[in-house]
Amino acid sequence: MRNKKALKGKVISLLLVTFLMSLLLVGCGSKNQGDQTAPSTSPEVSAEVTSQPEQTADEAFNVTITDSTGTEITLTKKPERIVSLAPSTTEILCALGLEDKMVGRTKYCNYPESITALPEVGGTSNPNVEAIVDLNPDLVVGATHVSEEVIGKLREVGINVAFLNEQENFEGTYSAIEKVGMLTGTDEKAAEVVAEMKQKVADLEIALQGLNLTELPKVYYATGFGESDYGAGGDTFIGEIIHLAGATNIAQEISGWSISKEQIADGDPDIIIVPSGVNMAADMATTDFYKDLRAVKEGKVYEIDGDSISRQGPRVADALVEMAQKIHPELAK
Incomplete structure (x- = not known):
C-alpha cells in the first residue's frame, strides 16, 4: 500500500515537471518568433538604403529637339547664358521668365524695354559672330533672317544654336514657344503661354460669330x-x-x-x-x-x-x- 502511494507520488511529480518544461519551451518559441518579425535596424541595411545619391535638377536635364535646319540640338544642362538673334525669340524667352538668363540680343530686340540694357550683337541676318562668341553663350536662339553662314560658324566653335524658323502661322508660333520651353526647362510655362494665346484666338472666333x-x-x-x-x-x-x-x-x-x-x-x-x-x-x-x-x-x-x-x-x-x-x-x- 505504501509502495503504491509512493509510486503515485512519483508519477504526479513527473507530470508536473513535464508540464512546467512545456510552458518553458512555449515561452522560448514565442520569443524567437518575435525576434524574426521585428523590423531590422542593423547598420548594414541602413547604409544600403542611404548609399544612392539623389540627382540634382541639372543632372536630370536632358533634352533634344530638331530645329528648322534639320539639326538635332541636345542639351544636358539648363542654359544659363542665352543670346537671341531675333526679336521674336527675345519676346518668347522673356515671356518664359528667362530674361535674367539672356546675355545678348540684336539691335532690333526692343521688347520688353528692359531688354535694351543687354549688349547688342548686330542685326538679325548677319550679326557679329565674334561678339557672340565673346559673350560665352551656352545657347543661341534665332529665327527667320539668320544666315546659314552665321549658324555654321557658331556651331563650328561648339556653340549650341537653335534656328526656329517655324511656319508662318499661329501653329508655327506655338511650336517655336514650345521648343524654346523644352530647350530651357520651362516646358510648363511655355504650355501656359500657348494655352493663353489659343484661348484669346478662340474667344475672338466666338465674338466674330456673334456679329x-x-x-x-x-x-x-x-x-x-x-x-x-x-x-x-x-x-x-x-x-x-x-x-x-x-x-x-x-x-x-x-x-x-x-x-x-x-x-x-x-x-x-x-x-x-x-x-x-x-x-x-x-x-x-x-x-x-x-x-x-x-x-x-x-x-x-x-x-x-x-x-x-x-x-x-x-x-x-x-x-x-x-x-x-x-x-x-x-x-x-
Missing part, C-alpha cells in the same frame, strides 16, 4: 508705299491674321510682300491698316494715287503696333484681337 457677318470687309495691310508697294500677301503670317480677324485680304492671291498699284486699286480695300510709328496714314492722305483710294478718302486708314503683329511671339494673339477691333469696332465695346 453674324453676311459680307466680310476687304482689308489691305500695307508695310510700304511710294515707287514700290509692299503689303501682306496671302501666304504671310499677317495674311493669316487678316483672315482670323474676320476680313478678306485684297492681296490674298499675292505671294510674299510685293504688290502693284493696279492690284491695290482693283482690290479697292474698305480698310487699310498700317504699322504705327512711321506716319504712313498721314502720308497716304497727301500722296498721289493713295489719296484717291476709297479707304483713304473715307478716313479708314488705321494704325496698329507693327512689332507685335509681325513677330511670331506671345504678343501676336493680342495683335490679332487689336486688328479685329480695328476692322470691327463693335468688338471693342
Whole structure:
C-alpha cells in the first residue's frame, strides 16, 4: 500500500515537471518568433538604403529637339547664358521668365524695354559672330533672317544654336514657344503661354460669330508705299491674321510682300491698316494715287503696333484681337 502511494507520488511529480518544461519551451518559441518579425535596424541595411545619391535638377536635364535646319540640338544642362538673334525669340524667352538668363540680343530686340540694357550683337541676318562668341553663350536662339553662314560658324566653335524658323502661322508660333520651353526647362510655362494665346484666338472666333457677318470687309495691310508697294500677301503670317480677324485680304492671291498699284486699286480695300510709328496714314492722305483710294478718302486708314503683329511671339494673339477691333469696332465695346 505504501509502495503504491509512493509510486503515485512519483508519477504526479513527473507530470508536473513535464508540464512546467512545456510552458518553458512555449515561452522560448514565442520569443524567437518575435525576434524574426521585428523590423531590422542593423547598420548594414541602413547604409544600403542611404548609399544612392539623389540627382540634382541639372543632372536630370536632358533634352533634344530638331530645329528648322534639320539639326538635332541636345542639351544636358539648363542654359544659363542665352543670346537671341531675333526679336521674336527675345519676346518668347522673356515671356518664359528667362530674361535674367539672356546675355545678348540684336539691335532690333526692343521688347520688353528692359531688354535694351543687354549688349547688342548686330542685326538679325548677319550679326557679329565674334561678339557672340565673346559673350560665352551656352545657347543661341534665332529665327527667320539668320544666315546659314552665321549658324555654321557658331556651331563650328561648339556653340549650341537653335534656328526656329517655324511656319508662318499661329501653329508655327506655338511650336517655336514650345521648343524654346523644352530647350530651357520651362516646358510648363511655355504650355501656359500657348494655352493663353489659343484661348484669346478662340474667344475672338466666338465674338466674330456673334456679329453674324453676311459680307466680310476687304482689308489691305500695307508695310510700304511710294515707287514700290509692299503689303501682306496671302501666304504671310499677317495674311493669316487678316483672315482670323474676320476680313478678306485684297492681296490674298499675292505671294510674299510685293504688290502693284493696279492690284491695290482693283482690290479697292474698305480698310487699310498700317504699322504705327512711321506716319504712313498721314502720308497716304497727301500722296498721289493713295489719296484717291476709297479707304483713304473715307478716313479708314488705321494704325496698329507693327512689332507685335509681325513677330511670331506671345504678343501676336493680342495683335490679332487689336486688328479685329480695328476692322470691327463693335468688338471693342
